[in-house]
Amino acid sequence: MNYIVKRTAQAVFTVFAVITLSFVIIRLLPGGPADYLRAQLIQRSGGSLTQEQINQRIASQTNIAVDEPLYVQYVDYMASILRGDFGTSVWYSNEPVIAVLGPAIPWTVFLMATSLFIAFVLGVTLGAFMAYREGSGFDVGSTGVSLLTNSVPYYVIALLLLTFLGYRMELFPTGGQYASETTPGLNLEFVLSALHHGALPILSLVLASFGGWALNMRGNSIRVLGEDYLRVARLRGLPERRIALRYVGRNAILPMYTGLLIAIGFMFGGSIILEEIFAYPGVGYYMIQAINARDYPVMMGAFILITVAVTIGVFIADVTYGWIDPRAEGGGTRESY
Amino acid sequence: MATTERLTATESTADTILRVRDATVSFEMDRGTARVLNGVDLDVKRREILGVVGESGSGKSMLASAMLDAVEEPGRLTGEIIYYPEEGEPVDVLNLSKAELKRLRWEEISMVFQGALSSFNPTMSVRGHFTETLRAHDADVEAGMERARELLSDLYLDPERVLDSYPHELSGGMSQRALIALSLVLEPNVLVMDEPTAALDLLMQRSILALLSDLQEKYDLTVVFITHDLPLVAGLADRLAVMYAFELVERGPAAELIRDAAHPYTRALLKAVPNLDAPLSTMRSIEGSAPDPVNIPDGCSYASRCPLADDQCLREDPGGYGAGPEHPVSCHHWRRADEAVPFETEVGE
Numbered sequence: 001m002n003y004i005v006k007r008t009a010q011a012v013f014t015v016f017a018v019i020t021l022s023f024v025i026i027r028l029l030p031g032g033p034a035d036y037l038r039a040q041l042i043q044r045s046g047g048s049l050t051q052e053q054i055n056q057r058i059a060s061q062t063n064i065a066v067d068e069p070l071y072v073q074y075v076d077y078m079a080s081i082l083r084g085d086f087g088t089s090v091w092y093s094n095e096p097v098i099a100v101l102g103p104a105i106p107w108t109v110f111l112m113a114t115s116l117f118i119a120f121v122l123g124v125t126l127g128a129f130m131a132y133r134e135g136s137g138f139d140v141g142s143t144g145v146s147l148l149t150n151s152v153p154y155y156v157i158a159l160l161l162l163t164f165l166g167y168r169m170e171l172f173p174t175g176g177q178y179a180s181e182t183t184p185g186l187n188l189e190f191v192l193s194a195l196h197h198g199a200l201p202i203l204s205l206v207l208a209s210f211g212g213w214a215l216n217m218r219g220n221s222i223r224v225l226g227e228d229y230l231r232v233a234r235l236r237g238l239p240e241r242r243i244a245l246r247y248v249g250r251n252a253i254l255p256m257y258t259g260l261l262i263a264i265g266f267m268f269g270g271s272i273i274l275e276e277i278f279a280y281p282g283v284g285y286y287m288i289q290a291i292n293a294r295d296y297p298v299m300m301g302a303f304i305l306i307t308v309a310v311t312i313g314v315f316i317a318d319v320t321y322g323w324i325d326p327r328a329e330g331g332g333t334r335e336s337y
Numbered sequence: 338m339a340t341t342e343r344l345t346a347t348e349s350t351a352d353t354i355l356r357v358r359d360a361t362v363s364f365e366m367d368r369g370t371a372r373v374l375n376g377v378d379l380d381v382k383r384r385e386i387l388g389v390v391g392e393s394g395s396g397k398s399m400l401a402s403a404m405l406d407a408v409e410e411p412g413r414l415t416g417e418i419i420y421y422p423e424e425g426e427p428v429d430v431l432n433l434s435k436a437e438l439k440r441l442r443w444e445e446i447s448m449v450f451q452g453a454l455s456s457f458n459p460t461m462s463v464r465g466h467f468t469e470t471l472r473a474h475d476a477d478v479e480a481g482m483e484r485a486r487e488l489l490s491d492l493y494l495d496p497e498r499v500l501d502s503y504p505h506e507l508s509g510g511m512s513q514r515a516l517i518a519l520s521l522v523l524e525p526n527v528l529v530m531d532e533p534t535a536a537l538d539l540l541m542q543r544s545i546l547a548l549l550s551d552l553q554e555k556y557d558l559t560v561v562f563i564t565h566d567l568p569l570v571a572g573l574a575d576r577l578a579v580m581y582a583f584e585l586v587e588r589g590p591a592a593e594l595i596r597d598a599a600h601p602y603t604r605a606l607l608k609a610v611p612n613l614d615a616p617l618s619t620m621r622s623i624e625g626s627a628p629d630p631v632n633i634p635d636g637c638s639y640a641s642r643c644p645l646a647d648d649q650c651l652r653e654d655p656g657g658y659g660a661g662p663e664h665p666v667s668c669h670h671w672r673r674a675d676e677a678v679p680f681e682t683e684v685g686e
Contacts, residue, residue: 228455235407235448237439237473246469250460326503327459 004319011315018307022300023077026062027070034058036294037090061094061297063087086301091293097301100286105305107177108271108282111198115205116263122206123213124253128244130214131221131252143218146211154208154270158277161200172200175279201278205270213256220252227251254325261317262310269306353421354559355381355404355446355527360416362399362408364630371630373412374399375583381527383423386553386560388570388591390606391580394627397563400580401531404561405442406430420445423526444474447525451532453513457504463515464500467522474523481522488518491555492548510541514548521556529561534569546573568610571595576663579603582627582638589664599660599671601643604678619680637668644677645670 026034041054049057063080080087086097126146130139149157166174178184178193224230225248233243271284279285283302290298321328362374374396381387391397399408408414418430422445433441442448450456457466464482471481486496492514499507499515507515513533520528530549534542550573553560564570571577571591578588579600587600598604605623625642628634637655640646649669657665668674 228450228452229458231407231409232450232456233458235405235442236470237443238469239473242469242473246461247458251458254460325460326462327505 003322007315007318011311014311015308018311019078019081019304020074022304023074026296026300027073034062036296037061040090061088061090062300081304086304087297089290089295089298091290091295091298097297100298101283101301101305104281104283104286107280108275108284110194111201111274111280111282112205112271113264114198115202115209116260118202119206119210120213120260123210124217124249124256126210127214127217127219128221128249128252130218131225131248132244134218134222134225139218142214146214148211149207150209150211150215152208154204155273155277157207158201158204158274161204162277166200173197177280197280201274201280205274216256216259217252220255221248224248224251257321257324258317261313264309264313269310352383353380354383355379355561356417356419356421357381357400357404358417358419360400360403360414360418362396362403362412362414364412366631369631372633373583373630374403374414375633376416377403377580377583377585379578379585379588381559381561382576384553384557384559385575386550386562386573388567388574388577389561389563389580390565390567390570390577392565392606392627395580396583397565397580398531399583401448401529401561401563404430404527404529405446405448406433406438407442407448420527440474443470443520443525444523445525446527446529447520447523449513449517449520449528449530449533451535453516453533453536454504454507454509456516457512459504461503462500463502463504463507463519466519467500470519470522476523484524485518485522488521488552489515491552492518494518509537510545513537513541513545517545517549517552521552521558524556526557527559527561529563531563532565533562534564534566542569546570549573566610567606579606582633583630584638584667586639586668587660587664587666589661589666593661593664597675599658599664599666599674600639600668601645601670601674601678602639604674604680605642608678608680639668645673 037058038054041049041057045054063077063085068076084098086101088094088096089100092100126142130142133139161172162174165171173179173196177197178190179197182190182193184190230243230247233247238247269284271282272287273284274280275282275285276288283305286298287302289295290302357377357379360374360377360379361372364371364373377396377400379400389397389400399412402408403414403416404418406414406418414431416431420428420430420441422428428437428441428445430438430441457463461469467482467485468478471478485500489496489499494511494514499511504512513536517528517533534545537545546569549560549562552558562570562574567577567579574591576588577591577594578585579594579598579602580586581602587594587598587603589599594603595607598607602623605621608619608621609623611620623642628638628641634640634651636649636651636653637643637646640650643650645668647670653669655667655669657667658669658671660666660671670677
């Protein structure tokens, strides 16, 4: 329990530090967002705006009141972030950042969670079978395929899929999240359309990452298969199914659990290039748009969102690891960790 | 094999529970066939404690695995192993169907391995190990757990605490005792123990041996205790069997064998063991090394290290000579062994 409290405090501190960092970047960097916005405002207005009006604009966009003392600016900034107010976008006609990024989050979660799940299940299953047939043709072949697909970056696969399946064969749409003629909601056309649009991005992530999971699982399983407790389990007459799931599977997946949750955290970050390639308006897509348009408030919002996601992923991994591995219970407070 | 006939003559088979004949384990290797168990004959008697002693790599563990037909791939076990239940037909262990073998293991013949900690699934509680074993054998889980608790308290463990623990939460001695309880939960008649005390400190070794002796009496067990530590098992075992180079070289009643070992190797082994009663100057290591399992010599496999070895030893594999009514020994010159390898001081208890 004590451990969970400690770990929660750590996670909260990480998020806090990241937001502080984003404040520092916006406020203090020479030529940073605040200065950039100021220059833009002056240029655009052609000098018609007073200094005060400019400061006000900057304040509303970045949550930083430039003419206040530094500590007041900082407290105000933190307070508005905590309220979920990330400022207003420069590029998207002064909409609040949260209104730009908010609707994008579910789409990114959908893409990343689906592909992560498929890649993990596929990889773990394949890896387990490879381990059971270690040294066979199936094992050697699958190892080769896994290594090959794992070493090709997902954006290369994405481009290939887009070129061939998207443009040449026109089997899949080349952009967007769903067909415009469908109405978002729980109706079959919309769901099918969303799956159709998400298929290629998901496929490219799955293809690029299942091999890593498979090789990981294969190695872990082979290690577990050589353990004494497996031999004892067989002698005790346990059914092969139970041995495969409760003995080999459980003990082999265990070390991959942390990796899985960190991958969940990173899925926001990983979305940037993928969503750009498929013109898929998720968090990553808007982040790239914001970078190109020098839309600092949106950039910062996406930056904070991604960091928070990673922190939460790692936090869940840490706290739940004790449940799935009794040896780690209490996060090392016991002597035999 | 000539040895076999002579052996059956000297050893009575009336109350034999496990009969091993010509048990051979071979591994195919690039440089030839390795025989890591070479034509072993052995009778285990009902309700005895049989100590099997030998140095590392002498094939002790293979003999233990053979008794449950549990030699691991790619090892190949040949020969004949017959289990005689108290009632009913003898069981030919090596020709059982999968289901029959599953019933034999753990329900009739059970096994305890060295390194108890690695014998448990690290992500499952000790209780889980007991219940899954009972379920796998379609036993009454309720009654089985009752027996498990009794076994654990017989072994001086707090049953509830141990059952609720995960393997890593137990000390070495505790997990070894928990493993012994797990091996007895289905009430087997024979318990094969492969170096069950190897990883424990001396005190824990002694106390486990004492507990084992109590358990054996209480549950009418036949125990095959395999170890490299001759003095450890000498006080516990009714009979001893000594292995050298994948073969049994001598066996007999424990006291007789300790007092008057007939094989030069057994004598040398006794002399090589540190003993508080004997001065250090009487301790001798055995020169040379054991033969390669791929290239077992034609004659006596101990000949290259034996002070008594002559032409006959190099030519002829020594069969079982009778050094006593229940004391076969594989040495052509066993009569002269006590002169060649004398005990300067009395060894033993």
